[in-house]
Amino acid sequence: MTNLQQEIEEQIAKARSAAxxxxxxxxxxxxxxxxKIEGLSDAMLNEMIDLGHGITGLALNLEETExxxxxxxxxxxxxxxxEARTTGxxxxxxxxxGLLGRVVNTLGEPIDGKGPVKSNVSYPVxxxxxxxxRRKSVNQPVQTGILPIDAMIPIGRGQRELIIGDRSTGxxxxxxxxxxx
Amino acid sequence: xxxxxxxxxxxxxxxxxxxxEGAFDEHCAERAAKAVAASGARDRLAVLAHFLRxxxxxxxxxxxTVESATALPAALRAEITAALAGRYGPALTTTFVERASLIGxxxxxxxxxxxxxxVLASLAALEKAF
Numbered sequence: 218m219t220n221l222q223q224e225i226e227e228q229i230a231k232a233r234s235a236a237x238x239x240x241x242x243x244x245x246x247x248x249x250x251x252x253k254i255e256g257l258s259d260a261m262l263n264e265m266i267d268l269g270h271g272i273t274g275l276a277l278n279l280e281e282t283e284x285x286x287x288x289x290x291x292x293x294x295x296x297x298x299x300e301a302r303t304t305g306x307x308x309x310x311x312x313x314x315g316l317l318g319r320v321v322n323t324l325g326e327p328i329d330g331k332g333p334v335k336s337n338v339s340y341p342v343x344x345x346x347x348x349x350x351r352r353k354s355v356n357q358p359v360q361t362g363i364l365p366i367d368a369m370i371p372i373g374r375g376q377r378e379l380i381i382g383d384r385s386t387g388x389x390x391x392x393x394x395x396x397x398x
Numbered sequence: 399x400x401x402x403x404x405x406x407x408x409x410x411x412x413x414x415x416x417x418x419e420g421a422f423d424e425h426c427a428e429r430a431a432k433a434v435a436a437s438g439a440r441d442r443l444a445v446l447a448h449f450l451r452x453x454x455x456x457x458x459x460x461x462x463t464v465e466s467a468t469a470l471p472a473a474l475r476a477e478i479t480a481a482l483a484g485r486y487g488p489a490l491t492t493t494f495v496e497r498a499s500l501i502g503x504x505x506x507x508x509x510x511x512x513x514x515x516x517v518l519a520s521l522a523a524l525e526k527a528f
Contacts, residue, residue, distance in 0.1 A: 228527045237519075239512040255455070256510035281410075282455055 240303040242284065244268070247295055250288050254301045257284045263343055265309075267302040270294045273324060274301070275308055289323050307343065311336035362398030363391060405441040409448035413456075421489060422456055459509040462490055465497045466504050467516075482508065 242256030252274060260266065266274040266286050272295060278285025288295065310325030315335035322328050325339075355373030372378055382388045412434065416427040431449065434442050462482045464470070470478070479492045486508055497505075503516035 228524055237514065239514060241507075241510050241512050255451075258510050282452065 242301045244295060244297050244299045244301055245283060247288075247292060247297060250292050252286045252288055252292070252295065252301075254284045254286055255282060257301065257303055260284045260303050261307065263307050263341075265304045265306050267304050268295055269299055269301070273304075276303075307341045309339040309341045312338055312340045359395060360398060361391070361395040363394050366391070402444065405444035406448050408441075409445045409452060412445065412449050413452040422453075422460075427453060455509075460486075460489055460491060462486065462492045462506060462508045463495055464492060464504060464506050465495045465500060465516075467496070467498055467500045467502050469496055470494060470504075478504075478506070482506070 240257055240259040242254040242260075244252050245255045246253040252268070254266070254274075257266070257276070260276045260279060262276060262279060264276045266276050266284070268274050268286070268288065268290075272288060272290035272292070274286035274288045274290075276284050276286055286301070310321075311334050313336040316325070319327055319331065319334055320329035321334065325334065327334050353375075355375055357374040358367075359372045359374050359376075361367055361372060366372070380388045380391055412430050413427075416423055416430055418426060427449075431446060434446055434449070439445070464475075464478055475494060482492055483490055490508070499518060501517035501521075503514075503519070505516045505519070506513040
């Protein structure tokens with residue numbers, strides 16, 4: 218009981234100090250998971266936009282007077298004329314071992330009914346990849362199960378490969394063989 | 399070019415033409431709107447609709463709405479007006495509105511910028527924290 222009282226007092230103390238600035242906009246148009254929002258003059262590219270009702274959007278199209286937002290949630294709950302706010306955060310998802318074996322949506326929120334994801338760290342989705350020097354060198358092969366490939370052009374684990382070919386020449390088969398083996 | 403884009407571009411050009419010495423001229427805008435409406439252009443309605451939107455947005459950027467739960471004293475109003483004029487320029491029009499649902503504190507909106515120091519906002523933040 219005492220803990221609860223302390224917690225409430227702490228939260229009240231925090232809330233009183235918050236007299237903040239917000240950048241707001243008005244939803245002007247919604248259709249097929251995309252919204253046009255008037256205002257939001259300080260929105261950044263790839264910034265998460267709070268659309269209300271617990272729905273988040275992704276600012277992708279910054280225009281002079283409006284922002285095009287992809288709605289990452291149930292857009293049928295939103296209405297034209299509703300308020301939207303910038304969050305100051307670029308699109309980010311929780312990362313860590315707590316995500317192993319979980320099913321999450323585009324924002325990294327669990328949708329498998331197993332409770333919240335245990336992760337304190339979030340990484341931006343559009344993070345710059347580390348340079349070649351910083352990466353761990355490839356020292357383990359991937360056995361594709363296709364003898365000519367494994368013999369002549371072996372693939373390292375972690376590498377990317379491009380498969381080019383005419384139609385019906387077995388591109389998909391080559392992709393699925395390593396999975397099957 | 400798509401008709402929608404073309405009309406938006408024309409509306410933007412029209413809007414820019416309504417600025418005299420860096421300030422938006424309402425009489426000029428009125429004359430321009432009348433001239434477009436009188437012209438027989440096929441896309442005049444689309445142009446006028448977008449032009450109206452641009453005018454409304456510009457007006458919102460030049461208008462500050464100060465909301466408070468009770469009427470503010472004259473000295474405080476003058477202080478807020480002066481502070482806002484210092485930040486957003488002397489052309490800013492400040493309006494004071496009473497909104498009992500704020501419970502206490504002041505909420506100021508200039509265009510899409512909102513400075514919220516109301517009790518209602520604090521309670522909303524408190525609700526989010528739990």
